[in-house]
Amino acid sequence: MDEILNxxxxxxxxxxxxVLDHLDLQVRSGEVVVIVGPSGCGKSTFLRxxxxxxxxxxxxxxxxxxxxxPQDKHLSKVREKIGMVFQxxxxxxxxxxxxxxxxxxxxxxxxxxxxAEEEALRLLERVGLLSKKNxxxxxxxxxxxxxxxIVRALMMNPEILLLDEITAALDPEMVxxxxxxxxxxxxxxxxxxxxxxxxxxxKAVADRVVFIDGGRIIExxxxxxxxxxxxxxxxxxxxxxxxxx
Amino acid sequence: MDFDVLSFYFPKYxxxxxxxxxxxxxGIFLSIVIGIVSAFVIYFRVPVLSRLIGAYVEIFRNTPLxxxxxFLYFGIPKxxxxxxxxxxxxxxLGLLGGSYMSEAFRSSLGAxxxxxxxSAEALGLTSVQTFFQVILPEAWVLSVPAVVANVIFLLKETxxxxxxxxxxxxFTAKDLIxxxxxxxxxxxxxxxxxxxxxxxVSAAGSILEKRARYKMFGE
Numbered sequence: 001m002d003e004i005l006n007x008x009x010x011x012x013x014x015x016x017x018x019v020l021d022h023l024d025l026q027v028r029s030g031e032v033v034v035i036v037g038p039s040g041c042g043k044s045t046f047l048r049x050x051x052x053x054x055x056x057x058x059x060x061x062x063x064x065x066x067x068x069x070p071q072d073k074h075l076s077k078v079r080e081k082i083g084m085v086f087q088x089x090x091x092x093x094x095x096x097x098x099x100x101x102x103x104x105x106x107x108x109x110x111x112x113x114x115x116a117e118e119e120a121l122r123l124l125e126r127v128g129l130l131s132k133k134n135x136x137x138x139x140x141x142x143x144x145x146x147x148x149x150i151v152r153a154l155m156m157n158p159e160i161l162l163l164d165e166i167t168a169a170l171d172p173e174m175v176x177x178x179x180x181x182x183x184x185x186x187x188x189x190x191x192x193x194x195x196x197x198x199x200x201x202x203k204a205v206a207d208r209v210v211f212i213d214g215g216r217i218i219e220x221x222x223x224x225x226x227x228x229x230x231x232x233x234x235x236x237x238x239x240x241x242x243x244x245x
Numbered sequence: 246m247d248f249d250v251l252s253f254y255f256p257k258y259x260x261x262x263x264x265x266x267x268x269x270x271x272g273i274f275l276s277i278v279i280g281i282v283s284a285f286v287i288y289f290r291v292p293v294l295s296r297l298i299g300a301y302v303e304i305f306r307n308t309p310l311x312x313x314x315x316f317l318y319f320g321i322p323k324x325x326x327x328x329x330x331x332x333x334x335x336x337x338l339g340l341l342g343g344s345y346m347s348e349a350f351r352s353s354l355g356a357x358x359x360x361x362x363x364s365a366e367a368l369g370l371t372s373v374q375t376f377f378q379v380i381l382p383e384a385w386v387l388s389v390p391a392v393v394a395n396v397i398f399l400l401k402e403t404x405x406x407x408x409x410x411x412x413x414x415x416f417t418a419k420d421l422i423x424x425x426x427x428x429x430x431x432x433x434x435x436x437x438x439x440x441x442x443x444x445x446v447s448a449a450g451s452i453l454e455k456r457a458r459y460k461m462f463g464e
Contacts, residue, residue: 051367053363053366076366076369076370076371077369079367079369080368080369083367083368084367086360088360090360090361090363090364091364092361092364092365092383093383093461094382094383094386094460094461103368103370104365104368104369104370107370107374107378108368108369108370108374109369136460138461152368153367153368156368
């Protein structure tokens with residue numbers, strides 16, 4: 001399969017603290033890569049470096065064979081192709097769900113408003129939010145907000161989707177409704193990089209799981225091997241911290 | 246209280262009322278324009294200019310309107326420019342109000358979390374689009390309570406206009422007391438006209454605030 005994203009040796013420091021230490025990752029089209037690791041290991045920063053929300057100190061991110069340059073005046077053109085969903089939803093509070101969804105397609109892609117709305121309604125129906133189209137974000141539950149935020153990212157039809165701990169702020173009973181949407185996207189063949197703490201979900205959705213600790217990739221593999229036969233001591237310890245035996 | 250006196254005073258107060266309202270609202274309009282421009286300059290950290298605006302805000306927020314008016318009214322003619330008392334009042338109020346409005350807009354802009362900007366930019370919006378489509382509308386809603394408070398404050402500040410012999414409500418009251426010594430009636434009318442001027446603004450302000458609050462927080 002063809003490679004869509006190539007991350008080569010990216011490093012990131014905050015003052016003296018090394019957050020990312022020469023990380024490499026290649027993602028193929030249609031692949032779902034799940035990143036796990038302890039808090040503060042750099043996994044969120046890693047995602048944010050991909051669409052240049054954070055500037056890397058070293059290394060490069062290559063999308064479709066082109067290096068992403070954070071200084072590029074046309075950075076927004078690149079970001080169109082990379083969807084991102086945040087832990088705290090980040091819907092726009094002054095806009096209704098529908099307005100949230102059509103903003104970028106209309107302003108950025110210059111899509112006809114009517115077409116954009118039709119597409120939005122189609123996607124809302126798919127995630128079970130059609131009845132909420134005219135509601136403001138504050139009128140939705142956390143799970144509904146996050147589904148709306150996923151749809152907002154999908155509206156740009158991105159080549160790759162970055163999900164940054166999208167269920168971490170949700171009540172347990174709402175996690176499932178959001179993750180089911182993501183599973184559905186995976187089945188559809190969406191390329192995704194997912195940062196999560198939901199290990200059972202990671203196992204179900206991933207083509208490949210990557211364990212980051214201390215800003216480095218410690219281990220990676222197919223989900224079955226990764227979870228059942230961890231090769232490194234650090235991963236074993238990390239996985240063990242989720243069990244109560 | 247003598248009602249004949251009140252009805253005799255009424256037209257004089259009505260005239261003063263119109264002048265006060267006109268100068269007051271023109272000054273407020275000017276203050277909002279100055280406030281928006283200043284807040285943008287500070288928000289975008291425009292080099293040099295943001296320092297100057299910062300100094301302007303500090304100076305005008307920390308000196309009384311009366312002193313500012315004296316500077317304008319007696320100072321500007323010294324520079325060889327002619328300025329009418331009315332223009333002086335509008336500009337004075339505009340400059341004072343501008344410093345307050347600037348703070349109101351700047352703090353609202355600053356209150357929008359950076360993550361909102363990031364989520365807009367992650368969607369591919371340019372920084373200009375992000376500002377006008379996301380940051381500004383949200384900040385605008387947040388700034389409503391402070392702006393309403395400033396408007397009411399500025400309308401009341403017009404009472405010092407009498408010091409530069411603008412025939413506003415305060416001037417009229419003092420004038421009539423000096424002429425006829427009907428202190429009770431003169432002061433009564435003064436209060437009544439200030440209330441007529443301010444109560445509708447207050448009421449409109451709380452409706453606006455409620456709407457803004459509802460839009461943003463739903464309560």
